Amino acid sequence: MEGVNMKLWGGRFEKDTDSLVEDFHSSISFDRRLYKQDIHGSIAHARMLGKIGILTEAETRKIITGLESLLEDIQAGRVEFEIGAEDIHMNIEKLLTERIGDAGKKLHTGRSRNDQVALDLRLFLREEIDNTVDLLATLVDTLLNLASNHVETWMPGYTHLQKAQPITLAHHLLAYVQMFLRDLGRFQDTRKRLNVSPLGSGALAGTTYPLHREDVAAELGFQGITLNSLDGVSDRDFALEYLADASILMMHLSRLCEELILWSSDEFSFIVLDDAYSTGSSIMPQKKNPDVAELVRGKTGRVYGDLITLLTVMKGLPLAYNKDMQEDKECVFDAVDTIQKSLLVMEPMLRTMKVNASVMASEAKKGFTNATDLADYLAKKDIPFREAHAIVGKLVLECSKKNCGLEDLTLEELKKASPVFEQDIYQTISLEKCVQARNLPGGPAPAAVREALKQSRELLQQLSNKR
Numbered sequence: 438m439e440g441v442n443m444k445l446w447g448g449r450f451e452k453d454t455d456s457l458v459e460d461f462h463s464s465i466s467f468d469r470r471l472y473k474q475d476i477h478g479s480i481a482h483a484r485m486l487g488k489i490g491i492l493t494e495a496e497t498r499k500i501i502t503g504l505e506s507l508l509e510d511i512q513a514g515r516v517e518f519e520i521g522a523e524d525i526h527m528n529i530e531k532l533l534t535e536r537i538g539d540a541g542k543k544l545h546t547g548r549s550r551n552d553q554v555a556l557d558l559r560l561f562l563r564e565e566i567d568n569t570v571d572l573l574a575t576l577v578d579t580l581l582n583l584a585s586n587h588v589e590t591w592m593p594g595y596t597h598l599q600k601a602q603p604i605t606l607a608h609h610l611l612a613y614v615q616m617f618l619r620d621l622g623r624f625q626d627t628r629k630r631l632n633v634s635p636l637g638s639g640a641l642a643g644t645t646y647p648l649h650r651e652d653v654a655a656e657l658g659f660q661g662i663t664l665n666s667l668d669g670v671s672d673r674d675f676a677l678e679y680l681a682d683a684s685i686l687m688m689h690l691s692r693l694c695e696e697l698i699l700w701s702s703d704e705f706s707f708i709v710l711d712d713a714y715s716t717g718s719s720i721m722p723q724k725k726n727p728d729v730a731e732l733v734r735g736k737t738g739r740v741y742g743d744l745i746t747l748l749t750v751m752k753g754l755p756l757a758y759n760k761d762m763q764e765d766k767e768c769v770f771d772a773v774d775t776i777q778k779s780l781l782v783m784e785p786m787l788r789t790m791k792v793n794a795s796v797m798a799s800e801a802k803k804g805f806t807n808a809t810d811l812a813d814y815l816a817k818k819d820i821p822f823r824e825a826h827a828i829v830g831k832l833v834l835e836c837s838k839k840n841c842g843l844e845d846l847t848l849e850e851l852k853k854a855s856p857v858f859e860q861d862i863y864q865t866i867s868l869e870k871c872v873q874a875r876n877l878p879g880g881p882a883p884a885a886v887r888e889a890l891k892q893s894r895e896l897l898q899q900l901s902n903k904r
Contacts, residue, residue: 474560503537549640551670572780584610592797600804608881631675634659638669641757671757680744687737694730711789743768807866
């Protein structure tokens with residue numbers, strides 16, 4: 438067919454594009470991933486063109502049928518894209534025109550690749566946010582189940598990686614639950630803001646055709662349309678917001694992985710990771726390495742790089758569209774794949790790990806984690822807290838020299854430090870009592886943790902259903 442093999446923009450040019458430039462210029466090697474979104478957007482656009490009389494009924498039907506068959510063939514692996522056609526948009530139009538004839542050349546009426554790619558990327562991210570939310574919700578559910586089983590599993594809480602105060606494993610895990618619930622909220626908020634259609638913005642200044650933008654937006658499931666044609670084609674803040682959300686999520690995953698790595702070491706022995714989520718050494722037969730957790734930790738830097746890439750691409754661009762913005766896709770695709778693969782592997786790793794509750798409890802009794810409770814005991818007997826703090830500090834020093842715990846001191850020894858000590862001090866600074874006494878909202882006491890579990894499950898349900 439005449440014209441099918443020509444570039445879609447070739448009329449103004451007298452010379453062919455240099456082969457090196459053609460390869461450098463082309464994005465089909467990666468934006469082919471947007472074929473589904475491009476076709477769905479084109480079908481909606483064609484249907485609207487038919488409604489306003491730009492296309493005849495026969496042309497509309499021919500274009501839509503052709504696009505549907507093309508989608509089916511692409512999904513079945515029966516279509517090859519061409520570098521010379523530059524991008525997914527031009528490839529789709531060329532392939533369609535080859536199949537249905539001149540009617541295919543009318544599809545682009547009232548449309549530019551600028552608003553087309555903005556549409557495709559929004560459609561893609563909307564779908565991938567939903568996928569990410571589902572995966573993250575599953576991870577949070579697994580953490581909640583794990584926490585439910587360890588409401589009374591005592592462990593040391595840390596600051597500066599030094600034992601600080603006793604808590605429970607459930608309380609510790611619920612800290613990550615709160616982080617991930619906020620991540621869920623961020624993704625949902627981003628979805629809401631990106632869920633507007635830019636189609637109809639044209640190259641930068643709209644079009645003279647009486648397009649029904651709202652109809653196309655509604656057919657594609659958008660909540661509305663962009664209100665400025667320049668903004669519609671030239672900003673990628675929705676993609677940047679997604680990448681920022683992804684970076685924060687990966688930071689949270691990385692922190693959790695760091696603790697799993699530490700906890701699985703002989704020095705801690707708090708947990709044992711399942712063999713299926715560990716690897717060995719090529720030279721040391723005894724090794725069982727937490728490679729999965731290490732990889733998630735490492736891939737965090739990769740997602741940070743994706744965010745910085747797009748921020749750098751966008752930072753100096755004048756309005757409206759610039760070719761620099763072709764670089765918006767690979768970093769987004771990479772972040773999507775990285776966070777989803779990380780979530781997919783994290784969930785079963787957590788679900789299958791074994792907890793050494795006795796080791797955790799034993800370690801919670803070390804490091805004078807009950808020292809604050811000892812000081813609080815004195816303060817409740819009208820000794821100013823700063824004085825109480827100093828008294829307990831001296832007792833800790835004494836115990837350090839004797840290589841014993843505060844609970845190992847005799848009542849006589851305690852009274853030498855302060856006469857207000859009584860026999861009830863031993864119950865007050867017991868491991869269980871130290872945790873149970875912190876029964877305030879958000880605290881580690883089993884009763885408070887059970888309430889936090891309940892509220893967290895309710896919030897998870899709300900965020901999971903939010904679309």
